[in-house]
Amino acid sequence: MSFGDRLKEARIMKGYTQKQLAEKLNIGGTTVTGYEKDNSEPSMNTISKIMEILDVDANFLFQDESYETTQKEKELSEKIKNLAKKYRDLDSFGRQTVDIVLDREITRVKELSNMKERMKELETSQATVIDIQPRLENNARLIEYHHSASAGTGVFILGSEGVDQLPIPDTPENRKVDYAIKVSGNSMEPDYYDGDIVLVSQKVELNHGDVGIFIINNNAYIKEYGETELISRNPEVDNITISEYDNIVCMGKVVGKYGE
The missing domain is CATH 1.20.5 (Single alpha-helices involved in coiled-coils or other helix-helix interfaces)
Incomplete structure (x- = not known):
């Protein structure tokens, strides 16, 4: 595309006629026609005004990029700036x-x-393919499987360990499941034993009395959500009292066990 083609594209995208653009540039209407037909070239001062009025940059006017592509790049740049500001806050x-x-x-x-x-x-590929992965049934789906959430002293999760995948039946209930995680410890017995794999949903609301996965100061726990503390269902294990200095986030509600 030539300079004239890009100028015309940007003008139309802004909804201006040649006459309207000429009035904003304080030049004659036939002059804009000459620019768009590449019969004449604007001065650097006029180019600067064109970029400001049509909201385009020199990269668009003088390189082979569409108006739509340029606008998307500008929008993405603004989103990145906004996200960076939120992150800093x-x-x-x-x-x-x-x-x-x-x-x-x-x-x-x-x-x-x-x-x-x-x-x-x-x-x-024309080679014979040997399937060494577990073959899923037609009514199954794969979910992420994290290796442990503590029912005791706490285990770091989600970022430091590898992630496997597990197949679960593709039922309406299981479509709410986001990932699975293995229980480590005995504080949630007899409901959840050491080694159990629980299914977790981040789409279901967690209420008091429900069991969830919580990260406290970078350690992950499976606990019952209490009003003032995280509760261990094993009466021999202490509950976790949350202080004002603790960092805590809920990573989802436990909605079932794998294999049941």
Whole structure:
């Protein structure tokens, strides 16, 4: 595209006629026509005014990029600036929570991308494919599986450990499940034993009396949500009292056990 083509595209996207643009530039209407037909070139001062009036930059006017692409890049840049400002306003715990979620999502997206690339390779390959992965039933789906949440002294989670995948039946109830995690310890017996794998949903509201996965000062616990503390269902194990100095975030409600 020529300079004239880009100028015309930007003018139309802004909803201006040649006459209206000429009035804003304080030049004759035929002059704008000449610019758009590449019969003449504007001065640097006029180019500066054009960029301001049509909300475009020199990169758009003089390189082969569409108006839509340029606008999307500007919008993305603004979003990044806003996110960066919000991040700076957080305290250390807030930033740490955002980092944990970002790390998990980046890992998930990378794994999904790698899976798609591998599928393309298999589709185009003429070699015999040997399926060494567990074959899912038609009514099954895969969820993330994290290795442990403490029913005792606390275990770090979501970011420091590897993530596996587990198949679960694709039922309406299980579609609310976001991930699975293994119980470590005995504080939630007899409801949840050491080694049990629980299913967790971040889509279901957690109320007092429900069991959830909580991160307290970077350690993950499976506990009952109490009004003033996190409750251990094993009467021989102390509850966790939350002080004003503790950082706590709920990572979802326990909605079932794997395999039941």
